[in-house]
Amino acid sequence: MVQIDLEELQSILRSAGLLVTERGVAEVSNKSSLDYVTDIDLLVDHFLTEDLARFTPGIPVFSEERSMSRPQGAFWIIDPVDGTHNMIAGIPHYAVCAALFTDTCAVAAAVLDIASGDLFVAQKGQGAFLNQNRLSMPTKPSTLVGVSSGMTDRLVRFPECYKKLRQLGKIRNLGSQALHLCQVAIGRFGFTLSEEARFWDDAAGRLIAEEAGAVYRSFAASNEDDLMRLAFSKAPLQSVCSHPDFAEDLEALLGNVWSRSS
Helix, strand or coil, rough: CCCCCCHHHHHHHHHHHHHCCCCCCCCCCEEEEEEEEEEEHHHHHHHHHHHHHHCCCCCCCCECCCCCCCCCCEEEEEEEEEEEEHHHHCCCCCEEEEEECCEEEEEEEEECCCCCCCEEEEECCCEEECCCEEECCCCCCCEEEEEEEEHHHHHHCCCHHHHHHHHHEEEEEECCHHHHHHHHCCCCEEEEEEECHHHHHHHHHHHHHHHHEEEEECCCCCCCHHHHHHHHHCCCCEEEEHHHHHHHHHHHHHHHHHHCCC
């Protein structure tokens, strides 16, 4: 397993966060309907790619903002700004994310909540931390739950499933998938659901949540190798991450929703 200095990784992400807060958005372009990229996304992408390459020489860095082809061995996956629409609108809920993989397994990850300064980190088998404090699942799960915009669109077509989900908790959409996953890790959300999250959205937050004791599943993938195939084709993951107490109920509910044709 690749071993890295988590303190150095945290320093790199904090420096990336400063680029966002000190410069501000000057240019906005449409990638697709209601999906944007800014000069800040591209600036942070360039910064992280260069700094991570210096930090771990020989390990390639892949990003939401560039084309990707699956490598052999270790690689980084980054999301320069997860929650770009929030950043543009001035809503203080967006993050910088980075995860290191060896083939199909994430071995280290960090997510910086840019507005609050909270920094979540994890290393495979070593636990997850928020600002140096170890995270663990609360005994009783939260009854606040995260649901993405795309998942909301799908649930409109399955009213009975929606009603059952609402019996489990009150819905929130904070606009950043990585931070939704971190909310599960810290116990503020009982679970989070996403129809449309891509690999770069989930990669870092997933490891942090799992190391804190959460359960993660991509309903679009049959196994981790299949998930990597989806990852590098930039396909949606149809993902759920939850407190263990919710895992069985969600498996039954969402298997029914996602097994049907789109």
